[in-house]
Each structure stands twice: as structure tokens, then as C-alpha cells.
Amino acid sequence: xxxxxxxxxRWLSRRIPVAASVRLNQRRIFIIPSQVGLAFMxxxxxxxxxxxxxxxxxxxxxxxxxxxxxxxxxxxxYRNLAGLILKAGAAxxxxxxxxATFRVRLESSARAHQAVSLGWPPAALxxxxxxxxxxxxxxxxxxxxxxxxxxxxxLRVESRFPLGILVAWSWVDLDQQVLVYPRPLxxxxxxxxxxxxxxxxxxxxxxxQGVDDYQGLKSYQPGDSKRRLHWKAYSRGQGLLVKDFASxxxxxxxxxxxxxxxxxxxxxxxxxxWVLQLSERQQPFALSLPGQVLAANTGELxxxxxxxxxxxxxxxx
Amino acid sequence: xxxxSAIPRISLTWLLVAQVLVIIPHLSHLPLWVIGLWLGSxxxxxxxxxxxxxxxxxxxKGGLMLAAALGVFLSRGSLIGLxxxxxxLVAAFVLKLLEMRTRRxxxxxxxxxxxxxxxxxxxxxxxxMAFYSxxxxxxxxxxxxxxxxxxxxxxxxxxxxxxxxxxxxxLPVMLLLFVFxxxxxxxxxxxxxxxxxxxxxxxxxxxxxxxxxSRSAALAFRASFNGETPPRSELYWRALTFDRFxxxxxxxxxxxxxxxxxxxxxxxxxxxxxxxxxxxxxxWLFALDVAETTLEQTRQMSDFRLQRRQPVDRxxxxxxxxxPQALRETQPSTESLRRALQLPEQGEPxxxxxxxxxxxxYPQPEQLVQAMLSHFNQQPFAxxxxxPALGQNNIDDFLFETRSxxxxxYAGAMTYVLRAAGIPARVVAGYQGGEYNPAGNYVQVRQFDxxxxxxxxQSGRGWVSVDPTFQVAPERIESGLEDALSxxxxxxxxxxxxxxxxxxxxxxxxxxxxxxxxxxxxxxxxLGYQSQQQLEFLQRWLGRVDAxxxxxxxxxxxxxxxxxLALWLFKPWQRxxxxxxxxxxxxxxxxxxxxxxxxxxxxxxxxAARAALQLPAQAQAIQAFALAFEAQRYAGQATSVAxxxxxxxxxxxxxxxxxxxxxx
Numbered sequence: 016x017x018x019x020x021x022x023x024x025r026w027l028s029r030r031i032p033v034a035a036s037v038r039l040n041q042r043r044i045f046i047i048p049s050q051v052g053l054a055f056m057x058x059x060x061x062x063x064x065x066x067x068x069x070x071x072x073x074x075x076x077x078x079x080x081x082x083x084x085x086x087x088x089x090x091x092x093y094r095n096l097a098g099l100i101l102k103a104g105a106a107x108x109x110x111x112x113x114x115a116t117f118r119v120r121l122e123s124s125a126r127a128h129q130a131v132s133l134g135w136p137p138a139a140l141x142x143x144x145x146x147x148x149x150x151x152x153x154x155x156x157x158x159x160x161x162x163x164x165x166x167x168x169x170l171r172v173e174s175r176f177p178l179g180i181l182v183a184w185s186w187v188d189l190d191q192q193v194l195v196y197p198r199p200l201x202x203x204x205x206x207x208x209x210x211x212x213x214x215x216x217x218x219x220x221x222x223x224q225g226v227d228d229y230q231g232l233k234s235y236q237p238g239d240s241k242r243r244l245h246w247k248a249y250s251r252g253q254g255l256l257v258k259d260f261a262s263x264x265x266x267x268x269x270x271x272x273x274x275x276x277x278x279x280x281x282x283x284x285x286x287x288x289w290v291l292q293l294s295e296r297q298q299p300f301a302l303s304l305p306g307q308v309l310a311a312n313t314g315e316l317x318x319x320x321x322x323x324x325x326x327x328x329x330x331x332x
Numbered sequence: 333x334x335x336x337s338a339i340p341r342i343s344l345t346w347l348l349v350a351q352v353l354v355i356i357p358h359l360s361h362l363p364l365w366v367i368g369l370w371l372g373s374x375x376x377x378x379x380x381x382x383x384x385x386x387x388x389x390x391x392x393k394g395g396l397m398l399a400a401a402l403g404v405f406l407s408r409g410s411l412i413g414l415x416x417x418x419x420x421l422v423a424a425f426v427l428k429l430l431e432m433r434t435r436r437x438x439x440x441x442x443x444x445x446x447x448x449x450x451x452x453x454x455x456x457x458x459x460x461m462a463f464y465s466x467x468x469x470x471x472x473x474x475x476x477x478x479x480x481x482x483x484x485x486x487x488x489x490x491x492x493x494x495x496x497x498x499x500x501x502x503l504p505v506m507l508l509l510f511v512f513x514x515x516x517x518x519x520x521x522x523x524x525x526x527x528x529x530x531x532x533x534x535x536x537x538x539x540x541x542x543x544x545x546s547r548s549a550a551l552a553f554r555a556s557f558n559g560e561t562p563p564r565s566e567l568y569w570r571a572l573t574f575d576r577f578x579x580x581x582x583x584x585x586x587x588x589x590x591x592x593x594x595x596x597x598x599x600x601x602x603x604x605x606x607x608x609x610x611x612x613x614x615x616w617l618f619a620l621d622v623a624e625t626t627l628e629q630t631r632q633m634s635d636f637r638l639q640r641r642q643p644v645d646r647x648x649x650x651x652x653x654x655x656p657q658a659l660r661e662t663q664p665s666t667e668s669l670r671r672a673l674q675l676p677e678q679g680e681p682x683x684x685x686x687x688x689x690x691x692x693x694y695p696q697p698e699q700l701v702q703a704m705l706s707h708f709n710q711q712p713f714a715x716x717x718x719x720p721a722l723g724q725n726n727i728d729d730f731l732f733e734t735r736s737x738x739x740x741x742y743a744g745a746m747t748y749v750l751r752a753a754g755i756p757a758r759v760v761a762g763y764q765g766g767e768y769n770p771a772g773n774y775v776q777v778r779q780f781d782x783x784x785x786x787x788x789x790q791s792g793r794g795w796v797s798v799d800p801t802f803q804v805a806p807e808r809i810e811s812g813l814e815d816a817l818s819x820x821x822x823x824x825x826x827x828x829x830x831x832x833x834x835x836x837x838x839x840x841x842x843x844x845x846x847x848x849x850x851x852x853x854x855x856x857x858x859l860g861y862q863s864q865q866q867l868e869f870l871q872r873w874l875g876r877v878d879a880x881x882x883x884x885x886x887x888x889x890x891x892x893x894x895x896x897l898a899l900w901l902f903k904p905w906q907r908x909x910x911x912x913x914x915x916x917x918x919x920x921x922x923x924x925x926x927x928x929x930x931x932x933x934x935x936x937x938x939x940a941a942r943a944a945l946q947l948p949a950q951a952q953a954i955q956a957f958a959l960a961f962e963a964q965r966y967a968g969q970a971t972s973v974a975x976x977x978x979x980x981x982x983x984x985x986x987x988x989x990x991x992x993x994x995x996x
Contacts, residue, residue: 036932051439058443062450068518070646072510072859073453073462077469079509081446083502084473086894090901091498097902130482142481177494178476179439 027169033188036102038124039172043185044096046089052180055085085180092181095174098124099131099145103189104152108322110287111198114156115165117191122150130176135167162197162283163330196322199291200284205274232256240297267311268293268300270321272328283325290325294318304328339438342486343478344381347432347441348374350471351425354445357452357461358422363407366419369400370426377429388430396427418451435479445472459854470495501901504893511870512885515863531779532612533571533761536583539719539740546717546738546813548779549830552763553609553618554852556774562603564765565809566656568785568797569618569777571762573635579676580726582744582759587671591634594664596622596794600657608855609648615640618762618777620654621797627651628864634668635758636660636795649860660795664756672756672789680748682728687752697755697790701798704746708803711735713742715805717822739764739808742800743784750788757788760797765812771842772849778832780813780824912965915976919957919983923947926987936961953983 031043048056059078066074104118119133127147134140134155145151157167170191173184232245235255245256270289275282286302293300294313301311302321307328309321339347355362355370379385388396400423401411408416425444432438449465449472473495478485485491531548534541553569574582607618617630617638624632627650629641638652661668694700714736722729727745730737743759750757764783766775785799802809808816814835817823824830831844861869870877874885920930920939928943940958944951957979964976 034932054439054443058446062447064519065447065450067516068520069454070515070518070862071450071453071457072861073457073465074450075513075515076462076506076510076858077446077450077453077465079506079513080469080499080502082509083505084498086505086890087498087502087897090894090898094901127484129484130480144483176477176480176482177498178473179479180476 027186028188031169031185031187033190035190036100037187037189038100039096039098039185039187041093041097043187044093044183045185046093046181046183049175049180049182051175052085052182055081055180059085084178088178088181091177092174092183094126095128095176096131096172096183096185098126099128099172100124101170101172101187101189103191106191106193108194108196108319108326109159110196111159111162113159115159115167115193115195117155117157117167117193118152119155119170119189119191120150120152121145123148128174131172131174133170133172136171140171140173159193159195162195162280162326164192164327165195166192194323194326196326197280197283197287199288200281201288202285204270204285204289232258240295242295243297268298269303269311270300271303272305273303279329283328287322287325290318290321339432339435340478340481340486341381342488342491343438343475344377345488346471346475346478346491347429347438348377350442350445350468350475351429353468353471354425354448354452355422356468357456357464358418358448361415361455362419362422363403365403365407366422366426369403369423373426373429377432387433393427393431396430397424400424400427414454418448418454421448421451438475438479442472442475457859459851459858462858466499470499473498501897504897505890508886508889508893510861511866512882512889514879514882515861515866517863532614533782534614535572536581537574537740537759537761537784538581539737539744542738542740542782542784543717545782546780547824547826549824549827549832550779551610552612552777552779552781553607554774554776554855555605555607555618555766556772558604558606561768561773561775564768564811565802566620567765567775568620568760568783568799569763569766570621570637570760571618572616572637572760573787574759574761575635575671576674577676577744577748579679582747585671585674587667588633588635591665591668593632594634594636594661594668596636596661597659598655599659600655602653602655604651604653606649606651606856608852608860609644609650611646611648612644615643617644617648617650617652619652621656622658622660623652623654625650625652626864647855647859649856649862649865659793661789662792662794664789664794669756669789672758673751673754675748675751680725680727680752682725682732683745683749684752686731687749690749691753697788700753700755701750701788701796704749705798705800705803708742708746708800713804715801715808715816716820717817718820739784739801742804743786746786746798746800750786755788755790757786760785760787764799764809767812769845769849769852771845772852774849774852776848776852912961912973912976915973915980916961919961919980922980922984922987923954936965947987950983950986953979953986957983 031037037043059081062074062078062081065071066078100122102120102122104120106115106117109115121128121131121133121143123145125148127149128145130142131145132140132142133153135157138157141153141155143151143153155167155170157165159165169186169188171184171186173182175182232248233256235244235257239257243258245258248254248256270286270293272282272286275285277285290300290302294315294317297313299311299313302309302324304324307324309317309324351370351374355366359367376385376388380387401420404416404419404423405411408419410416411420421444425441425448428437428441428444432441445468449468452465453461470492474488474491477491477495484494531545531550532552533545555569572584573588574584575588576583576585603620605620609618617625617627617640619625619638622632622636623638625638627638627640627648630638630650633639640648690700690703694703712735715738716736717738719730719737719741720734722734727748730741731745731749747757747759761782761784763777763781764785765781766777768775783801785797785801787795787797789795799809805816814823814832824833827833831840835841835844856865867877870881874881916936923939923943924930926947928939928946930939934942936958940954944954947954957976960976960979964973
């Protein structure tokens with residue numbers, strides 16, 4: 016079976032091309048009897064035998080009625096998926112070990128779609144209904160183990176509605192990917208603050224706590240951490256104020272990949288931890304990775320850039 | 333996964349409803365304790381669902397199953413056979429509720445349910461049953477739908493509508509399968525239901541047996557004549573003959589069973605008809621006088637009756653042709669004549685004496701018979717279903733004392749006297765007359781039409797039928813039992829509500845005849861649609877029937893029906909009702925063939941601009957189309973799709989011809 020996988024994938028990608036929005040139609044929906052359907056057929060066969068042996072026209076009629084229901088169910092099961100539009104939603108970045116969340120929007124162009132299941136086998140599929148001419152958003156979780164881009168592969172969309180005796184399915188690739196940051200690991204960090212210009216300061220260490228002095232309040236700027244909002248002042252009607260801290264060192268911190276020990280992943284995890292810590296405190300820092308230096312800065316954009324650099328380090332993407 | 337495999341509340345409800353509906357038609361032949369078993373199991377299962385009770389453990393389940401088997405054995409006396417088998421099946425169907433934990437178990441229950449419905453047909457295959465059984469089948473399908481994790485499945489009404497709708501849509505294909513699916517004989521023999529109390533003629537007769545039959549309005553058979561239906565007085569339906577008399581009971585000798593078929597000559601106009609016979613558990617068929625039939629495994633016996641190899645235990649359809657004026661056995665074997673003269677050694681002295689007297693007075697058998705008939709006619713003989721009791725010499729008592737009785741008395745006495753006078757004679761048992769149903773142009777014969785008459789043998793003429801009852805009560809022959817009994821109110825006195833008693837109410841009578849006509853059609857065209865009927869039906873409509881026509885009929889017809897159904901379900905003509913949008917899609921396809929594919933989310937204007945850049949030679953035409961489209965679509969200008977078509981055509985003409993050719 017494994018040998019056919021590439022052919023199968025190539026055929027599938029010709030048939031159902033990668034796209035952020037896929038409408039299921041007759042080219043994209045496959046349908047076969049489910050296990051329940053096979054059992055149903057076996058029951059029908061038994062009934063047919065009874066009809067033949069007892070020469071009973073009504074037994075024949077019921078057998079034929081249920082066989083016809085089986086055939087009609089093919090149309091119904093297919094119809095339940097046909098016309099369904101799947102659209103990829105944004106997938107926020109996660110840290111390795113956390114489940115990645117993919118959003119998929121299901122839209123109905125006309126009729127309702129009942130009991131549509133989505134997911135990436137072998138994980139359990141998630142089942143939901145799409146109302147007529149409406150839309151539903153669905154969150155699919157996928158476990159993450161390593162940093163970098165996570166591409167979930169083709170998404171299985173299936174439905175057994177209405178009778179469960181047939182399964183109609185499709186494999187769609189919504190071109191979704193999620194960025195997985197390294198898993199943050201707490202630890203001490205040898206600081207090389209402003210290494211490029213202040214070599215003599217080498218050796219000073221950042222400490223987990225008590226590094227910062229409270230300086231006073233300043234007015235809120237977009238990008239300031241919401242954790243530092245001075246809610247009491249806000250409740251007194253003084254507007255949005257942010258508690259301002261100043262670093263002891265008074266200089267920018269410099270997170271350097273080269274200055275750490277351990278293997279690559281451990282170093283990245285440690286750096287990740289400190290990027291988060293420092294961003295939390297709104298302390299400007301720079302990040303240096305082999306072949307890439309992010310200048311000292313603060314704010315969410317800077318943090319995300321650093322995490323992205325960590326996630327994709329050595330991945331070449 | 334446990335969440336996904338648990339049985340939803342709605343599905344459980346459907347299953348319980350379906351179980352009730354499935355079991356109801358079986359009530360007439362199920363022991364009562366099965367109902368109790370169902371109530372108990374249902375209550376237990378509901379309590380399990382409400383978390384008030386637990387599933388039975390393996391011991392309890394085994395114990396219940398054993399108890400059920402024991403119950404079947406005690407109430408049916410056996411564990412095999414159809415009746416016991418069905419009770420066991422229903423018991424399993426009921427007990428399965430208790431071990432129904434997962435969806436898979438629920439499916440087993442649903443499939444068992446379908447099978448139990450099939451077994452119900454073996455006991456009752458009337459039209460009402462057929463329509464009723466749509467209810468449990470719908471409920472079982474609804475239970476299947478209820479097992480789906482959909483919001484729709486939690487609403488009872490849409491679920492039923494969907495299940496019913498699917499059944500309706502399946503109906504045309506079902507009819508096709510029913511007509512074309514080749515019928516074959518039983519693959520192996522199976523036990524048949526034995527609780528069908530079949531009343532009817534048996535292979536021996538006392539007057540009391542016929543009197544019993546006269547009380548029953550049960551249907552014996554129905555007959556449709558090809559051509560005009562003969563008058564009632566000519567409808568003597570022969571079943572069998574009795575050639576042995578033991579002083580009390582007329583019966584059939586073994587000789588008749590094994591003797592070679594008697595010879596006879598066709599004479600006069602033949603009468604053809606088809607008969608739909610109710611199960612009789614006997615092997616003989618009914619036909620007028622001497623008949624031929626096309627039915628397989630049936631032969632004519634030495635007394636001209638038609639007999640099948642197997643007893644008729646389900647309704648049977650056959651064609652027959654009779655020759656009422658046929659000459660029967662002009663040269664009989666001495667053995668058969670000897671048997672037609674058998675009498676007990678002694679008894680009935682007065683009858684024997686009268687026979688001697690008659691023989692002296694009328695040397696010709698024909699004259700003797702005529703004399704006897706006029707004797708019955710002129711002496712005060714009475715026709716009654718309540719004759720006085722007869723003594724040891726019952727023929728003497730009847731002929732000379734009581735002088736009242738019915739067909740069995742007259743036929744028995746006449747045969748006795750004829751034999752005593754040396755004329756070979758025998759009693760013929762069967763049915764006489766029947767009710768003509770003008771709605772369906774057929775005759776329905778019921779058990780109370782049972783009749784006995786006499787057949788005597790005369791040199792040169794062979795066997796000749798005479799009916800002494802006709803001399804006593806001609807109205808019995810000409811208009812039926814009810815009129816013959818009009819004086820004594822004994823017609824169907826045990827069944828006061830039988831619609832047959834109210835024939836004088838014309839609307840009720842018409843209703844009854846119409847209903848019977850429907851049932852007759854049902855029996856002929858639905859229940860009787862087996863191998864021979866199928867062949868005849870298909871030959872009539874298709875001319876020629878072989879495997880190829882059957883397969884072509886099934887595949888072609890099925891494809892056609894499903895295609896129509898798909899059209900109806902998908903309504904492709906509604907897919908893009910917007911004509912502007914349709915023209916725009918053609919525009920898109922046209923440009924895509926020339927290498928400009930619209931990107932997702934790209935508006936018409938941006939797309940046209942990009943296309944104009946890529947195809948500078950056609951830029952003008954492209955922009956013209958885009959402008960017209962925008963103007964119509966968004967600027968609210970008067971809609972004229974024709975204009976869009978013109979623009980599109982201009983564009984197509986401006987594009988290189990090779991590709992436009994491909995496009996068209």
C-alpha cells in the first residue's frame with residue numbers, strides 16, 4: 016500500500032488541487048458503503064433468501080424496498096456533501112507541545128448539510144451541521160511536537176448522513192499551515208547585553224525577578240502590554256496609564272544563541288523562554304542567531320519576529 | 333469515542349416505537365409472556381438510559397435468554413419449526429434491548445427488526461398488512477437516522493419526513509425490481525406456519541362436516557372466466573370423489589390415489605378460467621367437471637380430480653380449461669366399476685328394498701335416476717341445515733322418516749340407493765356456485781358453498797352427474813345457500829357481523845364487493861406474482877423474456893429512474909439562476925483558456941484589468957465587457973443580459989480563432 020501512496024497523492028492533488036477554498040462537487044466526493052452498509056446488505060440478502068424460500072411476495076417487496084432505499088441513500092449521502100464550501104481560516108502560532116488550532120469555515124451555498132465530520136485521521140473527527148445558506152466555523156486541534164511549519168496534510172471531510180449505510184468523503188487540502196514555536200524551557204541565561212558595543216559588561220546576569228524598578232506611570236501606547244495597565248487609575252477616571260519599569264542595567268539585553276550550551280533545540284527553547292519573559296516585562300532585547308540578528312526592540316511585533324526566527328531556525332523556510 | 337458511540341435519546345425512543353410497531357402484527361400468534369418480556373425490557377432499558385439501573389451482567393443475560401427459550405419450548409412444544417422460531421426471534425429482538433450499549437448494538441436491533449417484519453408476512457400477507465408494515469419500516473429507518481450526530485436527527489418530525497421521503501423515492505425502483513427480479517423456486521424447503529386454521533373439505537365426509545363448512549364464510553377460492561361467466565347453476569366445482577361408504581362416513585379409497593388416470597374425450601365448448609386458491613393444506617385443486625391445467629406438478633387422477641404433488645399451503649394461482657360436455661370413461665376398468673358399487677355388508681333394509689323395487693320398475697339406469705329425482709322432488713323432502721338426528725340406519729331414517737337434510741344427506745342417500753340397485757355411483761364433493769362480483773367480473777367461492785352431488789356410470793355415456801339437492805331446493809343451486817335457508821335463519825348464524833349477512837343493504841354490499849375485488853387483485857397481481865405469473869406478465873408486455881431482457885429492464889429502468897430522481901433532488905436548473913453571473917462565468921472560462929485565471933477574491937474589475945494587461949490586443953473588448961457587467965450588476969442599470977452576450981461575443985471573436993474553436 017505504501018508504494019501506491021505517491022501515485023495516490025499525485026492523483027488526488029490533480030483531482031482536488033490545493034486551494035484555500037474548496038467547493039465539494041462530483042469530482043471531489045467519493046462514496047462507498049460503510050461497514051454498517053455491508054451489514055445492511057447482509058441483512059437484505061437474508062431477507063431475500065427468506066422471500067425466495069417462502070415464495071412470499073411481500074418479503075420480496077420489503078427486500079426490494081430496502082435495496083432501493085440503499086440506492087436512494089447514495090444520492091442523499093452525496094447530496095449532503097455536495098455544494099459544501101470549505102474555507103481555510105487563520106491558524107495562530109503555537110508553542111511545541113500545545114495543540115495547534117486550525118479554523119475551517121464551512122459554508123452552505125443552498126441546502127443544509129447534516130453531520131459533516133472533519134479531521135485528520137487517525138485523530139477523531141469533529142462532527143457538525145451546516146445550516147442552509149449559512150456558515151459554521153470549526154476549530155480543529157492537532158497535537159504539535161516540533162517547531163517549524165506544521166502542515167496538517169489533507170483534511171478528511173466525510174458524512175454518513177442520513178442512514179449511516181454509506182460514507183461519502185473527500186480529502187481537501189486547504190493550504191493551511193501553522194507556525195510552531197519552540198517549547199519554552201525556563202533556565203538561567205548568560206546575558207551578553209549589547210554585546211556588539213559593550214564588551215566589558217559581559218558577565219552581568221539577568222535575574223528572574225527584582226530586576227526592574229518601578230518608575231511611575233506613563234500614558235498607554237498601542238503595543239504596551241495590557242498586563243501593566245494601571246486599572247486603579249483607570250477606575251478613577253485618569254485614563255489608560257501604564258506602569259513604567261526600568262531595567263537595572265539600563266541597557267538593552269542581548270540574547271545570543273552562540274553563548275548558550277546544550278544542543279540546538281535546548282538552546283532555542285531557552286531563548287524562547289527568555290523572549291517571552293522579556294517581552295512580558297516590556298524590556299527591550301536583541302536576539303542573535305547564527306546568520307540572523309534581530310536588533311533590540313520591544314513590543315508584540317518584535318516578540319513575534321523573534322519567535323518566528325526561533326521557530327524557523329535551521330528549517331530553511 | 334464513547335460519546336460518539338453512545339445511543340442518543342431520540343434513537344432509543346425510535347427503537348422502542350419501532351419495536352412496538354414491529355411486534356403488533358405478531359400479537360395474534362405470540363404467547364402473552366413475550367409482551368410482558370417486552371414491557372419489562374423496555375422499562376429496564378429506559379431506566380438504564382436514565383442512569384437508574386445497570387445493564388444486566390453476563391449471568392442475567394444468559395439466564396434471560398435461557399428463560400425465553402424455555403418459555404418458547406413450553407408454549408410451543410418445540411424450539412424448531414416456524415412458530416417457535418418466530419417466537420424465539422421476537423424474544424431475541426426484545427432482549428437485545430437490554431444489551432444495547434453502543435450504536436453498533438442499535439444497528440443489530442434495527443436489522444433484526446427488518447427481519448421480524450419479514451416473518452410477519454409469513455403469517456399475514458394481506459394488503460392491509462403490507463401497508464401497515466410501512467409504519468415499522470419507517471420507524472426503523474428513523475431510528476437509523478436518529479443514530480446520526482446531527483441536529484436534524486434530534487427532531488422527530490423532520491426525521492420521519494426524511495425516512496418517509498426516502499421510502500417514497502425508493503418506491504419506483506422497488507416496483508421495477510419487483511417486476512423484473514427473476515423469481516425462482518424455493519432453494520430449500522422450510523417449515524410453514526401451522527397456525528393457519530384452514531377449514532375446507534377433507535378426504536372423508538359425514539353430513540356434519542358439510543354442515544360445519546356451511547357456517548364458515550371463509551374464502552375457498554376465486555375464479556375469473558376468460559369470456560362470459562357461466563350461470564351459477566352450472567358452476568359445479570369438483571374437488572374429489574368419495575367411493576367408499578362404511579355405513580356412516582363417505583371416504584376415498586386408496587385405489588383412487590394410485591389408479592391410472594381415467595380416459596375421457598373432449599366434447600363441446602371448452603371453458604377457460606383462472607383460479608386463485610386459498611391455502612387448503614390439501615393436495616387437490618378445484619375445477620369445473622373435467623379440466624386440464626398448465627400448473628406444474630399436477631395431474632389428473634382416476635376420478636378426474638386435479639391433484640398436486642404438494643399440499644396447497646400458500647395461496648395458489650392456476651389456469652384451467654374444462655369441457656362440461658366431455659365423455660368420461662366410456663370404457664372403465666372393471667376395478668373402478670366394482671369400487672363404485674361397494675356397500676356395507678348389511679344395514680338400511682328399507683333403502684335396499686326400495687332399490688330393488690326401483691330396479692324392477694325401471695330397468696334402464698337413466699329412467700331409474702329420473703324416478704329417484706322425481707321422488708325427491710314430489711315427496712315432502714325439506715332442505716335444512718338443522719336436520720333431526722338420525723339413528724343407526726341413517727339412510728333409511730333420512731329417506732323414509734325425517735326427510736329433511738342438506739346436500740350431503742341427499743347425495744349420500746342417492747348414491748347408496750343407486751349402488752344397491754346395481755348402478756355404479758359415487759359422491760362428488762366440492763363447491764357449488766359462488767358469488768359473482770360484477771366489479772371484478774369474477775366468482776368468489778366461500779366455504780358455505782361446499783356441496784356434494786352424485787355421479788353415476790352408464791354404459792355408452794360414461795359418468796353422468798346429477799344433483800338430488802336441486803330437486804329439493806333449486807334455489808340452493810340457482811341463487812345460493814342464503815336463499816335456500818331463508819325460512820330458518822340459519823345462514824351464518826354464528827357470525828352475526830359478517831357483511832355477507834347484510835347483502836340486502838346495497839351500499840354495504842357494493843362496498844364489500846369492491847373491497848373483495850381489491851383483495852382479489854392484490855392476490856392475483858402481488859401475492860401471486862411468482863415465477864409463472866411473472867413470465868406471463870413479462871411476455872405479455874415485452875413479447876419475449878430471457879436473461880437479457882430482464883437485465884436490460886433492471887439496469888435501463890433503474891438508471892432512468894435514478895436519473896430522474898437525481899434531477900429532482902439536485903435541481904440543476906436552479907443552480908445558477910442569475911443569468912448575469914452565468915455570462916460572467918463564461919467570460920471567466922474564456923479568459924482562463926487564454927491563460928488568465930481569476931484569482932480567489934479578485935473582483936471583476938481587477939480581473940478585467942489584469943486580463944487586459946496580459947492580452948493587450950483584446951484589452952478593449954475585455955474592458956467593454958467588464959464595464960457592461962459592472963454597470964448592470966452594481967450600478968443598477970436596466971438589466972439586459974443580451975448586451976452582455978454581445979460584449980462576450982465581440983470578445984470571443986477578437987481572440988485567436990484556434991482557441992475560440994476549442995472554447996465552443
